[in-house]
Amino acid sequence: MIENCSLEVYNHGQKTNNLGLKLGILATSLLISDATAISVTVAPMEATFSNISATTVESLVTIPSFSMLLFILLSNFVIRLIGKKKTVLLGLSMAFIGGVLPAFVTSFPAIIFCRFLLGAGVGTYNTLAVGLISDFFTGVEQKKLLGFQTATSAIGSALTTFLAGILVSYDWHYAYLVYALSIPILLVFYLNVPEPSKKIANDSSALNAQKKNKIKLNSTVILSVVSMFFMFVFLMNIATKTS
Template structure:
């Protein structure tokens, strides 16, 4: 239930903008990837792995501080924790633009990841705190789209700044400053505790364990990112094995597919109204068709169409978050969303190792077979969601579905 204070806000638009703006930067750690070769030139005494860690260290820090964020929230409250995270990320983000000390650059990247990790889970949980029903579903779809578009825009802006110098590319993180002001403006009148005390205690006594829908939802996110990352890690090898012409179009195809996925996510609320509990089953079924299409593609055009279909599966992410926000004690939203985000990141990180292990286990090491293994994992995910769709006791029903 929303607090009376938050319900009395006349205009919800500033609040929506403030919360959604946080998602613009949460996936921007890799925006400066194009600067790595230039950094290597200036730090020729460092190994390639050391320079590449500039890109990987933030991810490690993000994972750690996603888990620690609940402690900060208890100590500081959500608003102060978000502001602290943004300020830390701002300092860590732009610091490499002003130093040639390699150790300090690495520290700055850890700092940047720590800042992002502090408010990462709240990009979703704050939506659950302040919005319900159709509003909540629509915002979860928009949040997913904003996150993807934010990463694309940051990468593009960093590339423009790279024409000045590799240090200038880190100035892209100055975007955090207006995000901080947007959040402070939109979140200024919101009660930190959206759940009434009397209800919290009642809910807490009834829900001591995670509902099955939430537990399985988190598991599917882990499996989902193991499968989806194969598209990124194996596509280049796949088109070589298929001997497709115009292979240089791959990076553009992946970028367009990501933007297409963002646009589809904007309609998430409407799609769930239509498909209801079967939303993830339908989109994953389409994704499986997409996986097999790209393994059989005779041309890059067909391959590109297959990619677009595969990326429809990204609707699984806001769907699982909507289940979490609907079926968990609101006081536990942030912790459970944090666990879900850790599952996403661990799935993405472990994907090449898991897929390689399975492919070697069955003696199928080609890129074509690895993509088909990923399709098999998607089939398992579809079966889990099919079970949840028919098990009404584990899947929350919104008012729109009644």
């Protein structure tokens, strides 16, 4: 029987529309690179918080990156505790609260906390933006979706930066409303993506195969990581100074 584009996948006995599943997973990538979207607010915020140093105000752009890194390391614990789907929903909820609240508060310490919470939320589900693709798809389909995932992240970054640039012309508070995009993303994900089945290796041969296939870090990988670190240091400096 030839299946058309309405191909369906089955998981835990539930029937999930293939297109909806893809959109739900890809949608989570729209916010993972958007920490610098509000860099355009740095200059007007420096004018508002004139009693605070410019460097401290500029740190609002970079704080989410630090909390994101921390919660990426903690995400495996959260996943084991509540499951993958709930982890994504939790992360998106945190990103919404931390992203949008600065539009309504005037306390600078509160805004710093919100920026930290935004990064924590994105970091909580960051690895699943790619991991869920591997859970539901294999082969050529998986490779295609991994490419789309990278493109979706770039589109999300461009879109939020563009919208923030428009909203900041009215008031810098409004620029933070771009993170309200996390709500439709959350809904699309909730409605279309089920909890993936757990893959457990029961036999000793499978466990031995996993041990043999473990990849160790080599000097090329370490050099690449260090190079990427310094590249993003310079890029983040440009993002904070451009406004």
